[in-house]
Amino acid sequence: MGIELASPRKILNVLKTVQFDYLRKLFGFAFRQYPKLWLASIVYIVSVTLEVLAMNAFIPLSEIAAGSPVSHSSIIVQLLNVLHVQPASSKYIFLAYILLFSLRIAAHILAERLLTSVTTNAMPVRFMSLALRNVLCDSKITDVERQASGRLIMLAGEEIHRACAIIATVIRFASSAIMIALYYAMIAQYSPATGIGIIVFVAVSATTSYGVFKKVHRLGVLTTESSRTATSIFIDALNGVRSIRAFGAEQYVMQKFSQEITPHKYRLFQIEFLSLVGKMLPTLLLILAFGVFILVWTQLSRTAFNYAFAVTLLIFLMRFFLALGDATNVLLKIISDAKSVQDISDIVYEGVEASEKSLLLASSSVSQLLSPIESIEITNLSFAYHRDSPVLHNISLSFKRGLSYAIVGESGAGKSTLLDILLGFQVPSSGSISINGIPLENIDPRNLRQKVILLGQETIIFNDTVRNNISYGS
Numbered sequence: 071m072g073i074e075l076a077s078p079r080k081i082l083n084v085l086k087t088v089q090f091d092y093l094r095k096l097f098g099f100a101f102r103q104y105p106k107l108w109l110a111s112i113v114y115i116v117s118v119t120l121e122v123l124a125m126n127a128f129i130p131l132s133e134i135a136a137g138s139p140v141s142h143s144s145i146i147v148q149l150l151n152v153l154h155v156q157p158a159s160s161k162y163i164f165l166a167y168i169l170l171f172s173l174r175i176a177a178h179i180l181a182e183r184l185l186t187s188v189t190t191n192a193m194p195v196r197f198m199s200l201a202l203r204n205v206l207c208d209s210k211i212t213d214v215e216r217q218a219s220g221r222l223i224m225l226a227g228e229e230i231h232r233a234c235a236i237i238a239t240v241i242r243f244a245s246s247a248i249m250i251a252l253y254y255a256m257i258a259q260y261s262p263a264t265g266i267g268i269i270v271f272v273a274v275s276a277t278t279s280y281g282v283f284k285k286v287h288r289l290g291v292l293t294t295e296s297s298r299t300a301t302s303i304f305i306d307a308l309n310g311v312r313s314i315r316a317f318g319a320e321q322y323v324m325q326k327f328s329q330e331i332t333p334h335k336y337r338l339f340q341i342e343f344l345s346l347v348g349k350m351l352p353t354l355l356l357i358l359a360f361g362v363f364i365l366v367w368t369q370l371s372r373t374a375f376n377y378a379f380a381v382t383l384l385i386f387l388m389r390f391f392l393a394l395g396d397a398t399n400v401l402l403k404i405i406s407d408a409k410s411v412q413d414i415s416d417i418v419y420e421g422v423e424a425s426e427k428s429l430l431l432a433s434s435s436v437s438q439l440l441s442p443i444e445s446i447e448i449t450n451l452s453f454a455y456h457r458d459s460p461v462l463h464n465i466s467l468s469f470k471r472g473l474s475y476a477i478v479g480e481s482g483a484g485k486s487t488l489l490d491i492l493l494g495f496q497v498p499s500s501g502s503i504s505i506n507g508i509p510l511e512n513i514d515p516r517n518l519r520q521k522v523i524l525l526g527q528e529t530i531i532f533n534d535t536v537r538n539n540i541s542y543g544s
Contacts, residue, residue, distance in 0.1 A: 114245035124170035451501035
């Protein structure tokens, strides 16, 4: 893939294609529901701050190695002065480095423990429960049946974990951004010319990375869709294995699955490889450029080269660009997984809104259905799956408790549709239904369904015992 140059406006246009509004909703929900994420973020910031403080010890150490007087502007030296420790001693400076870096590692472990307990444990369980609730309780039956089974399974599995992983990586990125800023401040103070060079290098890298961001976003959308398609083919094959063998279509199904899964896995490889390149390439270019600079300097300059200064600066630059590479990797991950985040945030908010609506109904009209159903009134009811072909048109019916009724009609006349509307599986186009004088829309559908026995046209046998199939839901 060739390098595609871009202006800042083009880069912003690519970032606008990422649905940051969905990210905002998802993060808002996560931080409201799990305050532990705030604590993890704070501990991460403390951790990276301790690292920069520890790395600051290399400045006085390099000065001691070069035989120069120790500068009292170093934070480590100032801390040692506060503790009344001899700052010119490399032993105490090195011990300070060891102590600070040990605390940095301990803080990082604590932050990871706090973060992963939410993003790999509590949050996926919550999201999976909301996804299942969305399918079982809130979505229209036709919407569920219209979707491929693979899409629903991916939403309730892999894509939820990808969305939670984005939350974790963005929290890590926030601390990395602070670390980048602290490292840059330290480098710019240590070598102002290097600070200017970093700004130029980062600006050029951002411009030349436009093509990479654009390609990763396109690959991310294609990967999500191909994963759902491949999963659907696999599940359909499991459910229809008898029919597949009866038709002798084994090879056809295997070939169809291979046509979807092969490019899907290759796209995953491309995303991972581009992320690795985005993370490591700046550091590689930095080391090569630094080596060439030293060779040229030693050849052209007659003054002695300060290798202690150069090595210290190189250590700072490597840590700076590794952190910058991690930040780039996070951005690529967000761009590639944007589709998953959008769908998961929809599930989360639909589930939360449905829960709130259910609680509202439970506190008002649901209590009026604690008694048996006495009457059902259907007034001018109309419904259409497609706008031009209504199934029901201005139907008015009345049912009283204690009487038996038979709704008779030819296939497709709307008998099953009428029951679907009554049980809340479908929403009528116009008209109204009331039960015991209460409008249907003011009744919690789950409460209503508990009072109705529906024997469908197709019997479903669940993967459970015969006893549990007979008493299912009781």
